[in-house]
Amino acid sequence: MKENAIDIRTLDTIFNSMVRVMDQSKNDIFIISEQSRKSFEDMEKELAEVKEDISRAITECDYLEDMTRRSRLRLADVSKNFTKYSETQVREAYEVANDLLVRLSINRMEEKQLRIRRDELDRRLLALLETIKKADQLVSQVTTVINYLNMDLKDVGEALETARHKQEFGIRIIQAQEDERKRISRDIHDGPAQMLANVLIRSGLIEKTFAEKGPELALLELTDLKEMVRGALYEVRRIIYDLRPMALDDLGLIPTLRKYLSTVEEYEQGAEIHFQNTGQEQRFLSDFEVSVFRLVQESVSNALKHGKSKDIWVKIEWLRDIMNIIIKDNGRGFDQNEVKDKSFGLIGMRERIELLKGDMTITSAIGNGTTIYFRLPLRNEIITG
Structure with a gap:
C-alpha cells in the first residue's frame, strides 16, 4: 500500500509539472502573437502610406504622359517647320520635351519602386498574419490539452469538434484555390498560349510569303499577325484583370x-x-x-x-x-x-x-x-x- 501511495504522489508531481510547463508555453506563444500583431499594425500603417504615394505617382504619371505627348507634338511641329521659329523657340521646344521625358522616367521608376515596396509589405503582412494564425492555433491547441487535463472529457470533445470543423473548412479553401489555379491555367492555355503558338507559325509563313510572293502579300500577312498579337495581349490583360485589377486598392x-x-x-x-x-x-x-x-x-x-x-x-x-x-x-x-x-x-x-x-x-x-x-x-x- 505504501508503494502504491508513492506512485500516486509521483504521478501527481509529474502531472502538475507538465501542466505548469504547458501553461508557461502557452503564455510564451501568446507573447509572440501579441508582438506579431503590433508589427502587423505598424506595417499596415506603412502600407497605407505607400498606397497613398502610389496613387499620387499614378496621377502624376498620367499628367506627365499627357504633357509629354503634347511636347512631342510641339517638337514635331517645330522640327517640321523650323524656318518659322527662332533658334530660341527651337531650343526651348527641345529642352521642354527632354525635361518632361526625364521627369516621366523618374516618375515611372518611383512608381515601380513603390509597387515593389507595396508587394514586399503585402508579402511580409501575409507572413506575419500566418505567424499570428499559427500562434493562435497553438494557444488554442495547448489550451485544449490543458482543459483536457483539468476538466471533464465532454468539454474536450466539444473543443476537438470545433477544431475538426476548422480543419474541414481549411481543406475546402485549399480545394477552391486549386480549382482557381486550374481555371487560370486553362485560360492561359486556351488563350494567349494558343495565340502565341499561332504567331510563331504565322511568322514562318510570312518569311516564306516574302521570299516566294514578294513584300505586298507578306505585308498583308503581317497585318493579320499584328491583329493576332493584339488579341493575345488583350487576352493576357483580361486574365490579369480577372485575377485582380492592380489599381483597385490604390485608386x-x-x-x-x-x-x-x-x-x-x-x-x-x-x-x-x-x-x-x-x-x-x-x-x-x-x-x-x-x-x-x-x-x-x-x-x-x-x-x-x-x-x-x-x-x-x-x-x-x-x-x-x-x-x-x-x-x-x-x-x-x-x-x-x-x-x-x-x-x-x-x-x-x-x-x-x-x-x-x-x-x-x-x-x-x-x-x-x-x-x-x-x-x-x-x-x-x-x-x-
Missing part, C-alpha cells in the same frame, strides 16, 4: 473602371464605351469593390462578345444609401423567354448580387440590345471612407 472603384473601360475600348476596335459617374463616390471594403467591378466587367464583356455591340453605356449613380449601375448596349439582344440561366454569365452575376444583398434586372429583346440594372444597398459596415 478605388471609379478610377479603376475608367482605366479598364479605356483599355477595353482601345483593344476592341470600332467599339465605343460611354462612361458616366454621378454623385459622391465612396470607398468600400475590398471584397465589395471587387464584386462591383466584376459585375460591370462581366456585363461589358457579354455586350462585346455575345451582343457584338458597338456602343456601350455604363452609368453609375451614387445616392445616399443606394448605388445604381446601368449597363446598356445596342447589340443583338436576346429572347428572355428562351435564354437559359447559364447564358451570359448570369449564374455568377446573380451569386455576386446575392452576396451584396442587391437586385439585378435585365431587359433585352432580339435586335434591340440589352440593358442590365443593378441596385446595391450601401450598408455602413462596408463603407471605409
Whole structure:
C-alpha cells in the first residue's frame, strides 16, 4: 500500500509539472502573437502610406504622359517647320520635351519602386498574419490539452469538434484555390498560349510569303499577325484583370473602371464605351469593390462578345444609401423567354448580387440590345471612407 501511495504522489508531481510547463508555453506563444500583431499594425500603417504615394505617382504619371505627348507634338511641329521659329523657340521646344521625358522616367521608376515596396509589405503582412494564425492555433491547441487535463472529457470533445470543423473548412479553401489555379491555367492555355503558338507559325509563313510572293502579300500577312498579337495581349490583360485589377486598392472603384473601360475600348476596335459617374463616390471594403467591378466587367464583356455591340453605356449613380449601375448596349439582344440561366454569365452575376444583398434586372429583346440594372444597398459596415 505504501508503494502504491508513492506512485500516486509521483504521478501527481509529474502531472502538475507538465501542466505548469504547458501553461508557461502557452503564455510564451501568446507573447509572440501579441508582438506579431503590433508589427502587423505598424506595417499596415506603412502600407497605407505607400498606397497613398502610389496613387499620387499614378496621377502624376498620367499628367506627365499627357504633357509629354503634347511636347512631342510641339517638337514635331517645330522640327517640321523650323524656318518659322527662332533658334530660341527651337531650343526651348527641345529642352521642354527632354525635361518632361526625364521627369516621366523618374516618375515611372518611383512608381515601380513603390509597387515593389507595396508587394514586399503585402508579402511580409501575409507572413506575419500566418505567424499570428499559427500562434493562435497553438494557444488554442495547448489550451485544449490543458482543459483536457483539468476538466471533464465532454468539454474536450466539444473543443476537438470545433477544431475538426476548422480543419474541414481549411481543406475546402485549399480545394477552391486549386480549382482557381486550374481555371487560370486553362485560360492561359486556351488563350494567349494558343495565340502565341499561332504567331510563331504565322511568322514562318510570312518569311516564306516574302521570299516566294514578294513584300505586298507578306505585308498583308503581317497585318493579320499584328491583329493576332493584339488579341493575345488583350487576352493576357483580361486574365490579369480577372485575377485582380492592380489599381483597385490604390485608386478605388471609379478610377479603376475608367482605366479598364479605356483599355477595353482601345483593344476592341470600332467599339465605343460611354462612361458616366454621378454623385459622391465612396470607398468600400475590398471584397465589395471587387464584386462591383466584376459585375460591370462581366456585363461589358457579354455586350462585346455575345451582343457584338458597338456602343456601350455604363452609368453609375451614387445616392445616399443606394448605388445604381446601368449597363446598356445596342447589340443583338436576346429572347428572355428562351435564354437559359447559364447564358451570359448570369449564374455568377446573380451569386455576386446575392452576396451584396442587391437586385439585378435585365431587359433585352432580339435586335434591340440589352440593358442590365443593378441596385446595391450601401450598408455602413462596408463603407471605409
